[in-house]
Amino acid sequence: MTSARKTFDLVVVANRLPVDKQLDEDGNVDWQRSPGGLVTAMESVMRANPGAWVGWSGDAGEAPAPFYEDGMHLRPVGLNAEEIRDFYEGFSNDTLWPIYHDVIVPASFHREWWAAYERVNRRFAEAVAVEAAPGARVWVQDYQLQLVPALVRELRPDVRIGWFNHIPWPPVELFAQLPWRARILEGLLGADFLGFQRQSDARNFVRACRQLLGLKTKGDRVALADGSGRRIRAAAIPISIDYMGLEALAKRPDVMERAKEIRESLGDPKVLMLGVDRLDYTKGIRHRLKAYEELLHERHIGPPDVTLVQVATPSRERVEAYRYLREEVEQTVGRINGELGQIGAPAVHYLHHSYPREEMAALFQAADVMLVTPLRDGMNLVAKEYVTCRHDLGGALVLSEFTGAWHELHQAFTCNPHDIEGLKQTMLRAISTPTRDKQRIMRALRRRVADHDVQRWARRYLAALDAAPDLPAPDPRGPSAAAPVAPPESAPLAPNATGPADGEPVTASTSVSE
Structure with missing residues (x-):
């Protein structure tokens, strides 16, 4: 039988x-x-x-x-x-x-x-x-x-x-x-x-x-x-993300040592800016590069003191809009480096492939300014991952107001990526804000992600x-076998609650992820 x-x-x-x-x-x-x-x-x-x-x-x-x-x-x-x-x-x-x-x-x-x-x-x-x-x-x-x-x-x-x-x-x-x-x-x-x-x-x-x-x-x-x-x-x-797991990974000695190696391999710049995205037209990579290029032209920043690493994970390469985006981004990076880079010190380090979590955690710790500037994003977990990896309270997060993450991490350096001049000023502010103030901001951001993992x-x-209202019909084969849920840290939304308005603290909370 x-x-x-x-x-x-x-x-x-x-x-x-x-x-x-x-x-x-x-x-x-x-x-x-x-x-x-x-x-x-x-x-x-x-x-x-x-x-x-x-x-x-x-x-x-x-x-x-x-x-x-x-x-x-x-x-x-x-x-x-x-x-x-x-x-x-x-x-x-x-x-x-x-x-x-x-x-x-x-x-x-x-x-x-x-x-x-x-x-x-x-x-x-x-x-x-x-x-x-x-x-x-x-x-x-x-x-x-x-x-x-x-x-x-x-x-x-x-x-x-x-x-x-x-x-x-x-x-x-x-x-x-x-x-x-x-x-x-x-x-x-x-x-x-x-x-x-x-x-x-x-x-x-x-x-x-x-x-x-x-x-x-x-x-x-x-x-x-x-x-x-x-x-x-x-x-x-x-x-949200697995805060405890990622923080433990970021605190590993080999990961922290790798972060130092990354900075050294880039010429140990005074300011390392970082973008980590799927190569998608929603992520605002072109707007970010335009703002960065204008800052270089205007001599507000420049290599070797300041450099940008842009990780663009391959995505949907058989869809025409994505093929066109890749061509445009790579041409822009080539132009910026050709016109504004230096021998041994390119203005942009462009990486078109994915990396394991250990390397990403090291990159996050190496970066002084994290640029998360989507034109539209459901959440954007990269913002939360960066904050989690900064157990040293270093770094600064530049965050688009058009991400779901902004509604939780609104203490970050907020930008409208469509406003190139405003984006430029936000990037400069993230660089120039005193260390003590940036540490205070990072502490608040980390607390939010830790509490809402x-x-x-x-x-x-x-x-x-x-x-949810209206239980499903009883199972004709017998009583429900569903396992009970562990009780939430705080009470679930009341049956008649409509939830918080946009911009208000939420009551609850994908890495290169989305």
Whole structure:
């Protein structure tokens, strides 16, 4: 007699698995931890709440069999080459991403991309239905999987479903451009609780449901009109990082020694400025380089006393807008170094590849000024990582007001990256502010991140999911098997609370990450 297949009380669903497949010299498969921000944030969550992770393995073709890696049960979902092109590169990153980021570049609309998006979302939902235990909690991640909540509810009405959006949710005037806007909203309304980075994002979602679907809303609740009586809550619970783990890494003697080596290899400048981003048009790299170039031309700063290291992690290189951005950034760096650099002392050190966490922690400690200047970002965990690594209270954070991180780290040197002159002045202020004042600022920033780390984020999210209105239908196969949640550090948002306004302290909180 065969034993019953093991299922899980917590199922995390994300576009990618938390590991990447590597082949050794003999062709044997090895799985290594992915460097992405979502993985960085969720890894410690999965340690505290053992469960299953459903996601794409990163390769075209049939999905590998489910397996365990470092204590996590991983269930791969397969995508063929056409689906990678249409679902991932197409609809997710050339349709949704521009719309959700204020149409910094124009969005593309293709019906075959939408068909692939529907098909892949259903495949993910079917995998979830297999892995989830009776009464399980299913936690769906991000914009690639917005149809999954409703599809899972069709297949498994016994489970409790949450969704978290790691990127901004656009104003209804932008979201309304999507030809499939109603289907996306209906997909998300299959969840019990929807989490966003900022309260303005949650309000934008509720407003879209009211204006585009004609649904009744009250505060942070959306009431369905299908006769079920279900209400869905949408609220802000901003994500964070593993503060204790990263701080411990940054305090390792080899990491601190590496930080000194980095400065020495760069000629030991008086001021080392640093940018660390995915090579994405939302990150404001071109605006940052323009401001820096003007400061050099105006002789406010210059090598060898001041230098800039720009780490640009490769991203979505088969999408045309990203190929164009890379060409433009590399041409700009070449021009700056050609006109304003010195022999042995380039004005910009440009690095177009990713680095392990140890190297990033060393880079953060080496940098006197950290430039986090996105035009639009759901959170931007790099800002929190930099603050965490500065256990010496050194350094200065220049932070765009258009990041989710700014709502928590508003003591930083704030900038509007669209205002090049203002950005220049902020950069100079970050350099020239007295050390004692910068230490006071860094102490406050570190306290905020330490108090609102990723474990607190997960506890508060899961508590909000469990407390969301309208419990799912009882499981016909028996009582709920969901594991209890550890109590949050402070009480979850009250059932009728709408959350803080933008700019106010939030009540809760991906590294090169986002």
